[in-house]
Amino acid sequence: MKNSPLTIGNIALSSRALFAPMAGYSDLGARYLARLYGAGLTYSEMVSAKGLVYQNKETQKLLDKSEIETPFAAQLFASSPEYLFKAVKLLPSDIDIVDINMGCPAPKIVKNGEGSALLKDPLLAGELVAAAAEASDRPVTVKMRLGFEMGVFTADKVAREVEKAGAKAVTVHGRYREQMYAGQVDKDKIRAVKESVAIPVIANGDVRSVKDYETMLAATLAxxxxxxxxxxGNYKIFADILGKKVDRSEKENILLQIDFLKKEYPERIVVNLMKSHVSAYASGKPGLAKEIRDRVHHTTDLAELLSLVEVYFGGEK
Ligand SMILES: Cc1cc2nc3c(=O)[nH]c(=O)nc-3n(C[C@H](O)[C@H](O)[C@H](O)COP(=O)(O)O)c2cc1C
Incomplete structure (x- = not known):
């Protein structure tokens, strides 16, 4: 069961393990590595529907994807069905799936009625899905949390409404908005969402190993x-889940990521993006993580970053 295909609408994914959208982290380079290691689907960072409608260049750039990212989901945030409809109409043709963000806890998003604020309004959540589904033939999916206020579980209602409106899958991060990223993921509640709809449910939250992945599937029936x-910094998790052996060191992964980004961006941007990523790779080195983070944080050019990579990641295979 664990490696049999997951299908979203008419799109069959090559793995049940998907790489999450993460603003500031799931950039082109990170997604390239995730796909190389076998992630079944990658998503853009969250993109403002309004920004797309107003043809904001920075917003549009967030939808760039690489050749190996097929299928690829654009994740949009919106609170107005009209704007969402127009934004979906403007999506580039190489986008396969439209995902709507109903989980973002950030105050600046919530105050506009977007992201996790939609968990308080299942009917509007449904209208957004209907608008996105009407605007194109692509499968529409939703990513949500358990609810807005702590303990006020609304994800089952929201899931039912969006299913009725045409959503082809829902992802559930097993926390409430009020928890932000703290506290336990409630797998029983994810399972309750799974039991309330017929469309595929994707479980999310705190999976860091193959064992966590298996426990999550078993506990939620997702x-x-x-x-x-x-x-x-641990893209190998996708290969491990598929039982694929990949013999590449961390240093080789970092260099692959850098080389890939160099083809897309000027050096200054590559350095900025890679600072957070090298810090993520450093988490696997408990005694050195802080030192690596501090040094990487002060790096200004690529040559310096590469020499730090050699110092801290050079010695291993
Ligand atoms: C820095 C950061 C940025 C995130 N950005 C997004 C985003 O753009 N869209 C989204 O749906 N979720 C976003 N998330 C939430 C993640 O997709 C995911 O739901 C959450 O981190 C829990 O999963 P994890 O424990 O596997 O990281 C973000 C999380 C983090 C830590």
């Missing part, structure tokens, strides 16, 4: 698992 922070 159809797939989305992995975010646990995959940063």
């Amino acid at each position: 159809d797939g698992v989305m992995i975010g922070r646990g995959a940063l």
Whole structure:
């Protein structure tokens, strides 16, 4: 069961383990590595529907994807069905799936009625899905949390409404908005969502190992698992889940990521993006993680970053 296909609408994924959208982290380079190691689906960072409608260049750039990212989901945030409809109409043709963000806890998003604020309004959540589904033939999916206020579970209602409106899958991060990223993931509640809809449910939250992945599938009966922070600097988790052996060192992974980004961006941007990523790789080195983070944080050019990579990651295979 664990490696049998997960299908979203008419799109069959090659793995049940998906790479989470993470603003500031799931950039082109990170997604390239996740796909190389076998993630079944990658998503853009969250993109403002309004920004797309107003043709904001920075917003549009967030939808760039690499050749190996097929299928690829654009994740949009919106609170107005009209804007969402227009934004979906403007999506580039190489986007396969439209995902709507109903989980973001950030105050600046919530105050506009977007992200996790939608968990308080299942009917509007449904209208957003209907608008996105009407705007194109692509499968529409939703990513949500358990509810807004702590303990006020609304994800089952929201899931039912969005299913009725045409959603082809829902992802559930097993926390309430009020928890932000703290506290336990409630797998029983993810399972309650799974039991309330017929469309595929993807479980998310704190999966950092193959064992966590298997426990998550078994406890929630979900159809797939989305992995975010646990995959940063640890893309091998996707190969391990598929039982694929990949013999590449951390240093080789970092250099691959840098080389890939160099083809897309000027050096200054590559350095900025890679600072957080090298810090993520450093988490696997408990005694050195802080030192690596501090040194990487002060790096200004690529040559310096590469020499730090050699110092801290050079010695191993
Ligand atoms: C830095 C950061 C940025 C995130 N950005 C997004 C985003 O753009 N869209 C989204 O749906 N979720 C976003 N998330 C939430 C993750 O997709 C995921 O639901 C959450 O981190 C829990 O999964 P994990 O424990 O596997 O990381 C973000 C999380 C983090 C830590």
